[in-house]
Amino acid sequence: MFWFVLRVKRRNEIKIASQLEALGFQIFCPTVTTVKQWSDRKKKVIAPLINSYLFIKIQEKDRAKVFEVPGVLKYLFYLGKPAKVPNKEIELLQEYLVDSSLSAAIDQKKEGDAHIISSGPFKGKEGVIQEVGKNRLQVLLLELGVKVTLTKVA
Structure with a gap:
């Protein structure tokens, strides 16, 4: 199994990630907590680190099943093939986000x-x-x- 990059509908990354997880897929949606300020208040907001993209660990034969979830647009391609992300790169990103x-x-x-x-x-x-x-x-x-x-x- 490899990590693939999915392009999803903007501002729906976290919702789509949870729907894909409910279908049994292993999903990584890197998020950050930021403080947003409006004219009357401040609020902590969880936002995706990379807008419009999710990482999914899936077998090649199951790749089409992700399109059952509304909002999944397409896979990211590189040189005519779906882009595959090595496990080490995902682990480094997870480690970076966890480091407090x-x-x-x-x-x-x-x-x-x-x-x-x-x-x-x-x-x-x-x-x-x-x-x-x-x-x-x-x-x-x-x-x-x-x-x-x-x-x-x-």
Whole structure:
């Protein structure tokens, strides 16, 4: 089984994901929690990280069954074939979304402090914080000579 990319109706990603899960498919809909502000209030809203797209783990022979759910538009194609996403890429995305240590780091760290990156391709690398923003850190990885920007997701 492979992960395929499904294009779905905009603003229906979470609803369609739950309907596909009810049919027995393994679905990954990466979401983030953001604070939306209206003129009279603020509210936390769960929104899809990638608009109009879902990831589905499905066997090649069962690919047509997803179109039973209203709002599923098509598969994403690459070079004339349905795009397949490796498990490792999905795991990295899930790990990135679960990592909450950055929220604490942004609140507690200041410029010049040491910081060890806890997830992603630079996991375990130590750097020096160059800049602390409201929702991000810029870390200089001395070992590699690279400046990395870490963003708070939720």
